[in-house]
Amino acid sequence: MCILQSSISDQQLFQGCTIFCNMNVLKYVPFKVIYILGLNHCIENKFHSVNSYDLIKKHPTLFDNSKDDKYHHLILQVLLTATKYLFISYNNNATKLFNKYQFPLTIEILIKFISTYYYIKGEEHLTLKKQSKNVISHLHTTHENNAYSIKNFIYNNSYKSFNKTYFYLSKFVNFYEIKIFEPFQSFKSIQTKKINLNHFIFFWKNPIRYFCRHRLKIIETSLELQNNNVENFTLNKINNYNLCKDILNAIVYQKSINYIFQHYEKSGLLPHGEIGIAIFNNCKEKMLDIAKKILYLRKFPKTKTINVQIKNCLINGLLTQICKIGLLEWRPKILNFNDSIDLWFKHLFYCLSGGKKNSLMIGLNSSILKFENLTVESAYYYLHSYIDAYTKGMNDPLLLTKSGLIWLTTVFDKKNNIITNNNIKHLKGIKKFTDTWNGNDYFSGEKENFYIKQVIPVLTKSNITKMCDISKKWLLPILINQTTIKLPLKNLT
Known part of the structure; x- marks a missing residue:
């Protein structure tokens, strides 16, 4: 999820939008804020996948194409394109009895590098171990996945849980009167002129x-997979509405409707052959009934x-x-x-x-x-x-x-x-x-x-x-x- 950098706003590319996409899609485009959701599932598992039939692993050479390096480079590219903030989320299902911070492999490498070479401003007098510990604590935030956790019910908690069970439980708690619209109150008020x-x-x-x-x-976007090798025998609701609207407007404005049939048939929206003709004629008959009333009143x-x-x-x-x-x-x-x-x-x-x-x-x-x-x-x-x-x-x-x-x-x-x-x-x-x-x-x-x-x-x-x-x-x-x-x-x- 990325918020586009204002420096490329002149190109009008995803300006002011929130984008959900695969990391490979926009890996070279700079963004102000980048969120990587579920890093342990999409990256770490691919690091540890071993194919017994991969002979390159057994006899490596200098310029072999390595999938592991590809994903390592992908994280580096994301780091370079995030101009202000980079947020990474992961799901830790392991017990915390032995290790308070149990990171996936990729995040662990990043955390170790940052905590080794950087410290929080004002903590120069602390020991290296203490500095490293404070950096890790500063970078890492835990969101309770358990809806019954006490942390979810702390008033004015900076990191609220959006678990559905939590919302159901919170109805029975007195301080549930925390408004759902509270985040919107921080928006800068606009005056429409x-x-x-x-x-x-x-x-x-x-x-x-x-x-x-x-x-x-x-903006909600639905990704529909269309198989162009399969012939359509029906019209979906949107295409059917657009076809009827085009036919009706053509009749009202006294234009030819032949080009409408050719357009829908050649674009693949209308089935070929007799089925497409039957669908088109059916829409035409329905629109003729409305067009008669419109032409009678449209003086x-x-x-x-x-x-x-x-x-x-x-x-x-x-x-x-x-x-x-x-x-x-x-x-x-x-x-x-x-x-x-x-x-x-x-x-x-x-x-x-x-x-x-x-x-x-x-x-x-x-x-x-x-x-x-x-x-x-x-x-x-x-x-x-x-x-x-x-x-x-x-x-x-x-x-x-x-x-x-x-x-x-x-x-x-x-x-x-x-x-x-x-x-x-x-x-x-x-x-x-x-x-x-x-x-x-x-x-x-x-x-x-x-x-x-x-x-x-x-x-x-x-x-x-x-x-x-x-x-x-x-x-x-x-x-x-x-x-x-x-x-x-x-x-x-």
């Missing part, structure tokens, strides 16, 4: 993910530039589909709540800029979202609060989660546009909250989400209350103003 409309919407779709990506610079489309100053913050962006009926959006799928969030914020900016009509979004299977027109004052009031929350959410993560949304939709009375007082509904909402959080055999729970685990490692009653309150505060206006309809086209205009 300019926001892009699309980034603003991305934030509200998933504030925790946005915080981790843009503030912590932590005299215009683009409006958004430049709004709210609370010392400039928001800029584009609203590209302002038609005779109002703001029009479409998606090549069944609409969900993320689409409601997208349309809601565009609708607020549309009303703030003087729009007098409604906002519509059309999706698959006749799913349609609608927001009634708001006054300029109402739109400004909502956006002022949302922008203030955005600024705070960039300094401290906003716990707006899917589990909280499920709870809110369960306890929300759409008929009266209020939160119901029915205790049975609230108990049902909490049950659905925990089911969404924990998951089951058919779908993974929200607690398994990569970004959620960075901010909420353990679920507590206080976290449940906070997530429900935040969902109620920021998502309730969307539920109140939103109308999900399935009507003939003549009733939409």
Whole structure:
């Protein structure tokens, strides 16, 4: 795990990111901080591996290629590329009765060299043995792997344990009120002066993910192994969505769709032959149904530039589909709540800029979202609060989660546009909250989400209350103003 040195920031190579990779990948690139995780597993075991069929070991010559030397040189290269800090971790499962510091071979060589030739500043008067002992103690830190260790429960311990069992046990300890967000409080507060409309919407779709990506610079990357020698017979969800979106946009903008088929087929995303043609035609038929509704409503489309100053913050962006009926959006799928969030914020900016009509979004299977027109004052009031929350959410993560949304939709009375007082509904909402959080055999729970685990490692009653309150505060206006309809086209205009 490496944090890139600022001296090569001009090249924009992994700038400001945290990288997880094999040590051989970036061994010649200088980094400010380098972490080597589990050195005893990836290096030491290779030192001691002996192949009985290796005749070079029995009859060595001067220029033989030695795997051991290769790994020794790899550690040297890492030392040279770490410009400020080098952290090495290893797992010591041996007993400590006989030796307090039992290092793997590679670490032992480094520790012996440093403790022999260096000493801590201010300890010149001590004996060489004492100096060496203090250097080893200064360089080495032990993290308890046992969750039941007393060291894990020392208040204000500099080296906290992140063992899952420890988090479970700490719920029953009084000083567990050490905040999970305590590390974020040390961040330098930032004041956002300019926001892009699309980034603003991305934030509200998933504030925790946005915080981790843009503030912590932590990005989840999935490494998919693809065998190019095996022919595909299906489309994955992402490629299927992109194909449907390209077909739909081509029909709406009256462009040829033949090049889309050729592009997907030649790139290997679409199966060859009759199977690929069948998949493409199936997507085309679905998109034709949506395109008919869009073309019926899309009269005299215009683009409006958004430049709004709210609370010392400039928001800029584009609203590209302002038609005779109002703001029009479409998606090549069944609409969900993320689409409601997208349309809601565009609708607020549309009303703030003087729009007098409604906002519509059309999706698959006749799913349609609608927001009634708001006054300029109402739109400004909502956006002022949302922008203030955005600024705070960039300094401290906003716990707006899917589990909280499920709870809110369960306890929300759409008929009266209020939160119901029915205790049975609230108990049902909490049950659905925990089911969404924990998951089951058919779908993974929200607690398994990569970004959620960075901010909420353990679920507590206080976290449940906070997530429900935040969902109620920021998502309730969307539920109140939103109308999900399935009507003939003549009733939409």
